[in-house]
Amino acid sequence: xxxxxxxxxxxxxxxxxxxxxxxxxxxxxxxxxxxxxxxxxxxxxxxxxxxxxxxxxxxxxxxxxxxxxxxxxxxxxxxxxxxxxxxxxxxxxxxxxxxxxxxxxxxxxxxx
Amino acid sequence: xxxxxxxxxxxxxxxxxxxxxxxxxxxxxxxxxxxxxxxxxxxxxxxxxxxxxxxxxxxxxxxxxxxxxxxxxxxxxxxxxxxxxxxxxxxxxxxxxxxxxxxxxxxxxxxxxxxx
Numbered sequence: 001x002x003x004x005x006x007x008x009x010x011x012x013x014x015x016x017x018x019x020x021x022x023x024x025x026x027x028x029x030x031x032x033x034x035x036x037x038x039x040x041x042x043x044x045x046x047x048x049x050x051x052x053x054x055x056x057x058x059x060x061x062x063x064x065x066x067x068x069x070x071x072x073x074x075x076x077x078x079x080x081x082x083x084x085x086x087x088x089x090x091x092x093x094x095x096x097x098x099x100x101x102x103x104x105x106x107x108x109x110x111x112x
Numbered sequence: 113x114x115x116x117x118x119x120x121x122x123x124x125x126x127x128x129x130x131x132x133x134x135x136x137x138x139x140x141x142x143x144x145x146x147x148x149x150x151x152x153x154x155x156x157x158x159x160x161x162x163x164x165x166x167x168x169x170x171x172x173x174x175x176x177x178x179x180x181x182x183x184x185x186x187x188x189x190x191x192x193x194x195x196x197x198x199x200x201x202x203x204x205x206x207x208x209x210x211x212x213x214x215x216x217x218x219x220x221x222x223x224x225x226x227x228x
Contacts, residue, residue, distance in 0.1 A: 004154070006154075034216070036219070041221065042221050043116070043118075043202055043204075043219030043220050043221045043222050044155070044202070044219045045219070046216050046217070046218060046219075049216060089154050089155070091154075099157050099160075099168050099170060100145070100157055100217065101157070102147075102155045102156070103154050104152065104153050104154045105153075105154055
């Protein structure tokens with residue numbers, strides 16, 4: 001059961017522009033959401049998270065927005081840099097975080 | 113601070129064999145989770161260990177089993193390997209604090225298992 005969906009398998013953006021990665025979820029019990037970045041031959045690296053009590057969390061160039069009514073979250077990267085090129089996974093968990101669900105990932109390419 | 117490490121990096125087995133994958137937690141972490149990532153998909157939760165006890169399990173059969181040791185390192189064992197078990201196996205560690213509802217998981221580089 002795909003409880004977390006990333007419907008865009010890939011995204012290409014010009015350096016300096018904004019990258020927007022989207023994620024939808026179906027389980028209303030999810031209360032903690034994370035974004036991970038993955039380079040080839042490495043494990044996913046934690047990027048940013050948001051609790052369901054918030055609708056926005058910002059960390060430098062990265063901002064995550066949560067729309068609970070739409071069961072939708074997005075990651076904004078601005079300005080995008082070539083080093084941001086990677087696969088981005090959205091993840092969600094409920095209550096005690098012992099079963100984190102991941103989306104299939106979106107491959108971001110930032111062109112110089 | 114040492115990050116999460118996994119061994120081996122690559123492994124080739126044949127159908128019906130058994131395999132053990134190992135994970136060393138990040139220093140100070142007490143919780144380990146294991147994930148299976150098939151090609152083109154996101155990681156799928158197998159199970160989690162907290163203070164040496166299983167603390168949640170995903171939709172995987174009993175032939176997937178695990179252990180967590182007093183130093184919080186962990187093993188994933190898979191018996192009777194099937195072709196569909198070919199995947200990247202990721203270990204993630206975290207620090208669970210009493211009363212906390214969430215903790216951020218930090219991943220190792222994974223073990224690539226190929227079953228022939």
